[in-house]
Amino acid sequence: xxxxxxxxxxxxxxxxxxxxxxxxxxxxxxxxxxxxxxxxxxxxxxxxxxxxxxxxxxxxxxxxxxxxxxxxxxxxxxxxxxxxxxxxxxxxxxxxxxxxxxxxxxxxxxx
Amino acid sequence: xxxxxxxxxxxxxxxxxxxxxxxxxxxxxxxxxxxxxxxxxxxxxxxxxxxxxxxxxxxxxxxxxxxxxxxxxxxxxxxxxxxxxxxxxxxxxxxxxxxxxxxxxxxxxxxxxxx
Numbered sequence: 001x002x003x004x005x006x007x008x009x010x011x012x013x014x015x016x017x018x019x020x021x022x023x024x025x026x027x028x029x030x031x032x033x034x035x036x037x038x039x040x041x042x043x044x045x046x047x048x049x050x051x052x053x054x055x056x057x058x059x060x061x062x063x064x065x066x067x068x069x070x071x072x073x074x075x076x077x078x079x080x081x082x083x084x085x086x087x088x089x090x091x092x093x094x095x096x097x098x099x100x101x102x103x104x105x106x107x108x109x110x111x
Numbered sequence: 112x113x114x115x116x117x118x119x120x121x122x123x124x125x126x127x128x129x130x131x132x133x134x135x136x137x138x139x140x141x142x143x144x145x146x147x148x149x150x151x152x153x154x155x156x157x158x159x160x161x162x163x164x165x166x167x168x169x170x171x172x173x174x175x176x177x178x179x180x181x182x183x184x185x186x187x188x189x190x191x192x193x194x195x196x197x198x199x200x201x202x203x204x205x206x207x208x209x210x211x212x213x214x215x216x217x218x219x220x221x222x223x224x225x226x
Contacts, residue, residue: 004153006153009151034214043114043115044154044217045217086153086154097142097144097205097207097214097215098144098159099154099203101153101155102153103151103152
């Protein structure tokens with residue numbers, strides 16, 4: 001079964017502290033993994049994708065196929081990082097980009 | 112470009128009624144996907160439309176149906192509404208020809224409340 005698990009509903013840190021939002025997945029095949037973010041009163045938007053191996057707003061995520069994980073990390077959290085973060089996967093199916101989302105983790109960064 | 116737009120913003124319906132939600136994709140996009148987001152949950156895939164046909168469907172009953180028009184806009188219809196259909200309905204658009212799968216642009220959503 002295709003599934004994305006985000007074990008933490010809420011993660012609270014102080015500004016400048018490191019952040020790690022956990023994501024584990026279950027997928028029989030080669031998934032594409034993504035992190036989407038929703039800031040307060042804004043729409044859901046793509047933060048980063050594993051295939052690009054990019055760093056966006058200081059966030060990085062490494063796909064670990066052995067542990068089936070795609071944790072999101074940032075060495076020094078900022079107050080503007082406070083948001084809802086969703087891990088999502090998409091299968092390498094022909095002509096479809098259906099996304100399977102986790103339940104999300106709310107990140108609160110205190111000053 | 113206003114991005115993905117959805118209407119209405121909010122909707123209140125009674126059990127058993129029918130509802131139609133509308134979505135206009137981002138300019139240049141040809142594919143529309145619909146998601147249901149219940150409170151405290153992540154978005155769940157309902158179905159996807161491309162070239163006016165349903166390409167893939169999630170685990171939702173036939174009460175959920177859709178349509179895509181020649182201008183790529185889309186409608187989501189839900190018949191015989193249940194209390195459990197209360198949720199935020201998200202529309203997302205993408206371009207099927209894009210190299211990297213998965214980047215979808217989301218609308219602000221329609222909040223449906225069934226009483």
